[in-house]
Amino acid sequence: MIWQENIEYIVMLTNLIEGPKKKCHRYWSNEDEELELDPFSVTLIEEKVYAYYVIRILNLKKREVTGSRRVLQFHYTRWPDHGTPNPLDLVIFHRHFRHKVNPTQRPILVHCSAGVGRTGTFIGLDVLSRYGKDNGKVNVIEYVKTMRKDRMTMIQNVEQYIFLHHALFEFFRRQGRIIKREGFLNVCCGSANRETMKEITNEFNELSTLKPVYDSEDFTTGINHLHLNKTQSVLPVEQYLVSLSSHVSGRDAYYNAVTVSSFTQAEEFISAQLPVTGAAIDLVRLLVDQESNFLISLNPLANIDEMKKWVDENVKQILLEPYEINKSAQSTLNGIRKTTLNIEVKEKLSHEVHIFECLDWSPDNVLPADTSSLINLIKQFSSDRKSEPDGPVTVISKDGATCCGVFIAVYNAIEQLQQDDEIDLCSIVQQIQCRRPEMIATKAEYEFCSRAVCDFLNMNNVYANT
CATH class of the missing domain: 3.90.190.10 (Protein tyrosine phosphatase superfamily)
Known part of the structure; x- marks a missing residue:
């Protein structure tokens, strides 16, 4: 036929x-x-x-x-x-x-x-x-x-x-606005003129009208576990909630985490909050249950009480019954610290996790001081991801939305440019806001995403081998 x-x-x-x-x-x-x-x-x-x-x-x-x-x-x-x-x-x-x-x-x-x-x-x-x-x-x-x-x-x-x-x-x-690579570089990577800033402002304002409207029924599980949320205004959408499947006595199946797709892989990311007091074991359960081998922290973990031992070079073993966490390697390059852990459950299961921390991005700031921190993080993570492409990547910040949205949006935009030689940043952000409406909540974040993608292209000549 x-x-x-x-x-x-x-x-x-x-x-x-x-x-x-x-x-x-x-x-x-x-x-x-x-x-x-x-x-x-x-x-x-x-x-x-x-x-x-x-x-x-x-x-x-x-x-x-x-x-x-x-x-x-x-x-x-x-x-x-x-x-x-x-x-x-x-x-x-x-x-x-x-x-x-x-x-x-x-x-x-x-x-x-x-x-x-x-x-x-x-x-x-x-x-x-x-x-x-x-x-x-x-x-x-x-x-x-x-x-x-x-x-x-x-x-x-x-x-x-x-x-x-x-x-x-x-x-x-919304009709979509797909821009070829050359046009994107000319508009967003040139000097910030009034027309460019006006266009970015219009896109962000448009995004504000496109956000999905959820009601309380869409956050039922999060509302029922308010004590387990870092920020009660950022709750997981029921449809995309990641539930814990492993049983630990005294612990619930809830963690504030949702699935988010990358540009090339459905549900590639899990966007999660930092654990509240006493809930570090639930983050371990999330990593093991979902077979997630990568944990990306947009902020340094040394000052996070529940996780500082995970990255302390003087601590080699952490006990969180029934889990035993052993540290096998640690290194720092260009402001990114990588720590490799092995999680064991009573010697029956061993699960390796690579932690990537952005040391220059303070949790008190919505954005880092410049784009280099995020670019270095994406470069180093992407290199390791190629050798271990399976399983979701867990991305954490204080509430699972701030910082996480910027990382995922920039990562997805770079993937689109590498794959198709064009970009539609507005659609990328619109899709991730379906999963967490609180992501990319300010115009400054949206502007930063555009600038970070441009700087990544300029610094790495990403098209040399495309």
Whole structure:
């Protein structure tokens, strides 16, 4: 069908397997291999992985036909088996899809498993968003009726129908502002002129209107454990809360921590607060339960009562029943201290954790004195992360939002520039604010993020080997 209809673009909205069910047979090869589907052969030319989707370039050949055809596949990988995804995440996927698609008269192939539910929802988003952008209005119910004239059950259930409205709402209230690398460097890395500052101010003000509005039900667990929160105004959103699974007598399953995605990996970060008095063991449980091998502290731990022994070079062993923490190595470079710990549970389990501390970033300050502290932290952490890419990275600050948001936003922006040679910092911040609305709470933080990304690019010539 792809060959017959001269299809250049595919949108795939299902995984190959979801739960116990096979949803779709794999119709592309592994990299550097050829998949034979007589009389066709399919070769994977390139694959780029993002937090919620994958983009693949496929090469398609037909036996006894001269030449080959290239097909660009956009594969959304985070649509839950029963339910709907985050509307903003799908809108950003759709935005990337339309950003890459060249105008064509050829049909675009959209498929899920049955080809009606997720497929109808995405087509509805695509058609109605473009129509609404041009005409200033949409009629959702009439377009769904139009789709169903061609395929009876397009948009399969009421949840998908409601979701389409939410996705259109996200699309229309912000169109996105993707800037190529050169434009970003020219605007943000040049001298701070009045127009540049006005643009940054407008983006930050726009972000303030885009923050999700949560009510008390969204913070139920945090409200029920107020004594375990450093700051009672920063509570974990229920949907993204990380619960503790290990049992320790007298301890609850609660810790103020939420999952946050990086640009290329879903749920790569756990944004957590520093432990309150007597709760250091809960942070240990979090690291072990989640198999997190990296702990990034944006502030020095030497003055934090619950954690100062973790980084004291004179303390080699810490006992937190039933855990035993042994220190194996420690070093300091460019204001970043790295400490390696081994956590054991009654000699049955050994879990290694690398702590990276930013020694120049005072917990009393929302931002460090300059961008070099954050840049050095990202450089050193990224180097180690390459050799241990699995498991989430735990990022801590006094409340799990201040400082953490700046680190994650800058890290994600650098990833986007490295992967796509372009950046949309506003969308990056909007996505992390869905997880913790208190992140990047001031214009100064947003300005600092832009400046830090520019300084990182200038200091490291990050594109030399891209």
